[in-house]
Amino acid sequence: MNTRRHPRVLSLWALALALGGCVSATIEEVRTAPALLEAPQEGSIVILGRRHNNGYETESNFVDCVGKSLRGSAVLPEEAFIDALYPWFEPRTAPLGTADLPTLLANEAVAKRIDDLGVRYMIWVDGATNTTDQAGSMTCTISPGGGGCFGFVTWARDASYEATVWDLKTQQTLGRISSDANGTSYMPAMVVPVPIIARVQAQACSGLADQLETFLSAPATENAG
Amino acid sequence: MALRPAALACLCLSLLLGGCTTTAVTVEATFPERPVVQQLPLKVAVVYDEAFQRYTLSESIPQRGNWEIDLGAAQVALFRAMLPALFSAVTERDALAPEPEDSTAELLLRPQLQDMQFSIPYQTRSNFFEVWLKYEIELFERDGETLVARYPLTGYGRTRDGFLDSAQVAIEQAAITALRDAGAFFAIEFPRNQDALAAARVRAQQLRREKARAEAEAKAQMEAAEETATEAAAEVDGDEAEGTPADAPQTSREEAP
Numbered sequence: 001m002n003t004r005r006h007p008r009v010l011s012l013w014a015l016a017l018a019l020g021g022c023v024s025a026t027i028e029e030v031r032t033a034p035a036l037l038e039a040p041q042e043g044s045i046v047i048l049g050r051r052h053n054n055g056y057e058t059e060s061n062f063v064d065c066v067g068k069s070l071r072g073s074a075v076l077p078e079e080a081f082i083d084a085l086y087p088w089f090e091p092r093t094a095p096l097g098t099a100d101l102p103t104l105l106a107n108e109a110v111a112k113r114i115d116d117l118g119v120r121y122m123i124w125v126d127g128a129t130n131t132t133d134q135a136g137s138m139t140c141t142i143s144p145g146g147g148g149c150f151g152f153v154t155w156a157r158d159a160s161y162e163a164t165v166w167d168l169k170t171q172q173t174l175g176r177i178s179s180d181a182n183g184t185s186y187m188p189a190m191v192v193p194v195p196i197i198a199r200v201q202a203q204a205c206s207g208l209a210d211q212l213e214t215f216l217s218a219p220a221t222e223n224a225g
Numbered sequence: 226m227a228l229r230p231a232a233l234a235c236l237c238l239s240l241l242l243g244g245c246t247t248t249a250v251t252v253e254a255t256f257p258e259r260p261v262v263q264q265l266p267l268k269v270a271v272v273y274d275e276a277f278q279r280y281t282l283s284e285s286i287p288q289r290g291n292w293e294i295d296l297g298a299a300q301v302a303l304f305r306a307m308l309p310a311l312f313s314a315v316t317e318r319d320a321l322a323p324e325p326e327d328s329t330a331e332l333l334l335r336p337q338l339q340d341m342q343f344s345i346p347y348q349t350r351s352n353f354f355e356v357w358l359k360y361e362i363e364l365f366e367r368d369g370e371t372l373v374a375r376y377p378l379t380g381y382g383r384t385r386d387g388f389l390d391s392a393q394v395a396i397e398q399a400a401i402t403a404l405r406d407a408g409a410f411f412a413i414e415f416p417r418n419q420d421a422l423a424a425a426r427v428r429a430q431q432l433r434r435e436k437a438r439a440e441a442e443a444k445a446q447m448e449a450a451e452e453t454a455t456e457a458a459a460e461v462d463g464d465e466a467e468g469t470p471a472d473a474p475q476t477s478r479e480e481a482p
Binding site for chain 1 (some may be wrong): 259263385405
């Protein structure tokens with residue numbers, strides 16, 4: 001490859017990164033309780049993704065992203081929680097939604113272990129990112145003399161997640177926050193492919209985390225339970 | 226430019242050799258040591274035989290080379306972490322044999338991996354590496370011979386094909402998930418089947434008693450027959466000594482002129 005082309009390639013990549021694909025995001029919140037009964041303490045929040053073998057499962061990197069995006073150290077890592085509660089949150093045994101949690105908490109050993117961990121609020125994240133449309137084609141060739149790609153590919157992705165905040169002590173649903181983001185990515189290629197990626201999952205994550213931050217930082221009511 | 230044919234040759238050679246590579250995966254895992262399960266008032270001895278401890282799956286996938294997945298140490302680690310939470314006392318044995326007199330174990334438990342399968346995205350045209358495990362837990366009485374029950378156990382795990390993760394890492398993670406899944410199933414379901422286990426033990430003990438009784442009867446009959454034969458032989462010897470065979474066959478007498 002001609003060395004003089006390097007600055008051009010770099011600038012193309014930089015431009016692609018700067019532009020990114022267009023993403024539209026929608027955040028909705030439904031609060032079923034006026035405020036948290038008790039302000040979150042360190043390690044008192046756990047964020048769990050839907051885990052089930054036969055259907056879809058919420059991507060673990062999305063759950064990690066939401067956990068890390070929530071400022072403060074109140075979030076107990078998902079892996080630590082699942083290990084501490086083994087075997088009740090494995091893909092085969094994990095509850096499929098908050099409706100199944102009361103049954104699980106009726107098990108005294110499970111309830112005691114959760115209490116020992118000091119977890120008060122469980123945030124249940126359900127959803128996934130899917131590719132909804134795809135078009136175009138690209139051909140890449142490699143030979144001893146060099147190589148390159150030619151073509152144009154575009155794809156649309158939709159990230160749709162819902163977080164349910166649950167108070168384990170009162171066994172009440174405190175609220176629901178949904179985050180939807182969709183966008184189209186492009187990848188034109190004239191020798192070098194230049195991806196213009198719509199970061200839909202990252203957008204959905206940051207939107208959900210920001211809204212959760214607001215939700216959890218609402219002042220605790222005086223009748224702390 | 227002179228290097229180009231050599232480079233081309235190297236490329237062809239590497240493509241050809243690609244199918245001959247062996248992907249070796251050693252599953253190394255630690256499992257939660259305090260599972261949240263109901264402990265049973267039952268003392269067991271667990272038999273980890275040589276085949277179980279050193280289990281390695283070898284398989285060849287067309288165009289993707291040979292795969293060797295060493296699961297032995299990981300599956301032993303799973304049972305070592307899980308069983309002490311389920312049973313009040315656990316001791317380990319290397320082979321199935323009658324328990325020593327001083328052993329407090331009430332049952333012998335022998336896990337056996339009957340089948341292991343895996344798939345890679347190339348085979349399934351999906352984004353997942355998958356692992357399936359099929360175990361059978363055999364429960365024996367203290368004598369190491371009376372089979373009380375066979376308990377089937379399955380495990381499934383999968384991992385998404387990560388852009389930066391190697392196939393080894395993905396298969397190892399899928400295998401760990403499958404082991405955890407099998408362990409979860411056993412830890413939750415086994416305590417729920419205690420009535421069936423108790424009934425199976427009673428049935429096994431009855432069968433053992435019946436077998437012992439039948440063996441004793443057969444032995445007694447054999448001894449009695451031997452005793453009769455000995456007495457008869459002694460009488461024959463006595464009669465022969467007197468010269469008048471008392472029990473000579475009737476036919477012989479009839480045939481006599």
